[in-house]
Structure formats: C-alpha cells, structure tokens
Amino acid sequence: MVHFALNLGAAMLNSEEIDIPCPECGHEASKTVDWVKANDELSCRRCGSVINLENERPFLIIAHVTRRIAKLRRSLAKFRNNPRGGAKKRR
Numbered sequence: 001m002v003h004f005a006l007n008l009g010a011a012m013l014n015s016e017e018i019d020i021p022c023p024e025c026g027h028e029a030s031k032t033v034d035w036v037k038a039n040d041e042l043s044c045r046r047c048g049s050v051i052n053l054e055n056e057r058p059f060l061i062i063a064h065v066t067r068r069i070a071k072l073r074r075s076l077a078k079f080r081n082n083p084r085g086g087a088k089k090r091r
C-alpha cells in the first residue's frame, strides 16, 4: 500500500499541494508533492517545531491520495445519480 501510494504520487501528483499538519499545534502547511519529496524537514510557521518529513512522507502521500480518491468517488456517484445532468448516453 505504501509503495502503491508512492508510485501513484510519483506518477500524477507532483505538482499537487499536500496539507502537512504540525503534530505540535495542528497548523497545516501546504506544500507540493515535489517539495515534500525534495525536503526532509519542515519547520512549522506557527510554533517553530520541526516536522520530520522522512518519516511522515508515506503517510502524507497516502492521506492525500485517499482524500483524492474519496473526492473522485463522490463526483462519480453524483454523476451516476443524475443521469440527466449532461450524460444522455446510457448503456
């Protein structure tokens, strides 16, 4: 699962922003996947504590991909439940 998410992240999400929550104060920093891959540490803008990205990276990417998929599912469900909404062709 970790490798799957990392590969997926590598393939399609490089320029997408990930929210990185600070474990100390909860402040979320938005960084691109590219940035997260290139950096090992992030210091929180609010409280100054250092977040070790090396450990967090897989979890951040998984969380992001999961959220992405959930969003996609929701819009697919909306599309299916609303056949008249632009989708006239049904099998």
Ligand SMILES: [Zn+2]
Residues within 6 Å of the ligand: 022, 023, 024, 025, 026, 027, 044, 045, 046, 047, 048, 049
């Ligand atoms: Zn903080």
